[in-house]
Amino acid sequence: MINYIIPLIVVTIIIYGIYKKVDIFDTFIDGVKEGMKLSINLFPTIFAMIIAITLITDSNIINYICNLLKPLFSKISFPTEVLPLALLRPISGSSSLVILNDILAKYGPDSFIGRLSSVIQGSTDTTIYIISMYFASIGIKKTRYSLTVGLLADLLSVIISFIMVNIFFR
Amino acid sequence: MINYLWGIFIIIGVIFGLLKGNNNVANSLLTSGSKGIEMILSLVPLMCLWLGTMKIASASGLLEIISKKLSKVVRIIFPEIPEGDPSIGYISSNIVMNMLGLGNAATPFGLKAMSELKRLNNNSDVSSRSMITFLVLNTASVTIIPTTVISLRILNGSTSPTEIVLVTIITTFLSTFLALLLDRLFYFIWRKKYD
Numbered sequence: 135m136i137n138y139i140i141p142l143i144v145v146t147i148i149i150y151g152i153y154k155k156v157d158i159f160d161t162f163i164d165g166v167k168e169g170m171k172l173s174i175n176l177f178p179t180i181f182a183m184i185i186a187i188t189l190i191t192d193s194n195i196i197n198y199i200c201n202l203l204k205p206l207f208s209k210i211s212f213p214t215e216v217l218p219l220a221l222l223r224p225i226s227g228s229s230s231l232v233i234l235n236d237i238l239a240k241y242g243p244d245s246f247i248g249r250l251s252s253v254i255q256g257s258t259d260t261t262i263y264i265i266s267m268y269f270a271s272i273g274i275k276k277t278r279y280s281l282t283v284g285l286l287a288d289l290l291s292v293i294i295s296f297i298m299v300n301i302f303f304r
Numbered sequence: 305m306i307n308y309l310w311g312i313f314i315i316i317g318v319i320f321g322l323l324k325g326n327n328n329v330a331n332s333l334l335t336s337g338s339k340g341i342e343m344i345l346s347l348v349p350l351m352c353l354w355l356g357t358m359k360i361a362s363a364s365g366l367l368e369i370i371s372k373k374l375s376k377v378v379r380i381i382f383p384e385i386p387e388g389d390p391s392i393g394y395i396s397s398n399i400v401m402n403m404l405g406l407g408n409a410a411t412p413f414g415l416k417a418m419s420e421l422k423r424l425n426n427n428s429d430v431s432s433r434s435m436i437t438f439l440v441l442n443t444a445s446v447t448i449i450p451t452t453v454i455s456l457r458i459l460n461g462s463t464s465p466t467e468i469v470l471v472t473i474i475t476t477f478l479s480t481f482l483a484l485l486l487d488r489l490f491y492f493i494w495r496k497k498y499d
């Protein structure tokens with residue numbers, strides 16, 4: 135389906151442009167210039183964030199924090215195997231995908247752990263990365279309550295995932 | 305806050321990495337930059353394609369038509385955006401792309417939406433209420449088809465790779481709704497405390 139949607143959107147916009155007698159080629163080029171500029175402006179932020187994110191994921195501290203949190207989460211029968219995924223998800227999209235893949239390979243995609251991890255991965259996003267990239271792209275210095283709300287929302291997502299997977303698959 | 309977070313990540317990453325686990329901190333530090341280049345390289349063509357196409361949509365008036373049509377719905381979530389403002393077109397394109405699980409295509413619209421929201425905020429360097437709501441909507445990730453997760457499940461031999469789709473949709477809508485409530489709550493608390 136996606137194979138159709140994107141090309142169709144592009145074609146529709148171009149046909150409508152011709153119909154409205156827009157100088158489509160030159161206008162497109164103008165947009166490309168803007169895209170180029172925006173990407174170049176974005177590079178320093180992405181570069182800086184990737185260094186910080188790589189250092190934190192390579193340092194193994196996530197596993198250490200997970201070990202600290204284990205007793206707490208086993209009390210509410212939350213599978214502690216999923217903790218590294220839940221903690222890494224807001225920080226790094228690529229490393230959380232690696233972890234999801236490991237979990238699915240180890241415990242099986244159709245196990246409770248496998249299903250819960252799949253739902254968590256699907257219903258959350260890389261909050262820290264998105265917030266820093268989006269704000270930096272337009273030069274916002276005071277981010278106010280954004281990160282707090284973003285991270286609390288991630289926590290909510292994990293809790294709701296846990297409840298929902300319990301309701302549907304147990 | 306990102307300021308501190310960045311510093312903390314680097315400091316903890318290096319110190320903790322040196323003490324435990326990571327036996328090649330220097331390597332992480334030196335090679336992570338190339339990952340940054342890869343990411344920007346994969347983003348550039350998408351940015352150019354979508355901003356180019358959207359420029360045509362904007363010049364032909366299509367974006368305005370869409371913005372006007374979706375005004376009522378979008379303004380329930382973003383009460384501060386004026387009716388029919390072009391930012392509504394970019395915000396809705398971003399949301400639709402995210403829903404389809406096309407995160408990469410959603411980013412150019414998202415960045416463009418942010419710059420439109422900055423214009424609405426008199427180009428100030430303080431984040432506006434609408435910007436934060438928009439980011440919360442993005443980080444809560446409203447997905448209808450979790451494409452990557454499904455393909456990973458297939459890869460690992462799931463007997464029904466799509467069985468999680470319905471649960472994911474319910475979860476993501478519920479958590480996005482709660483996240484938006486949270487955003488509103490924080491907005492009022494913050495306004496009382498600081499403004």
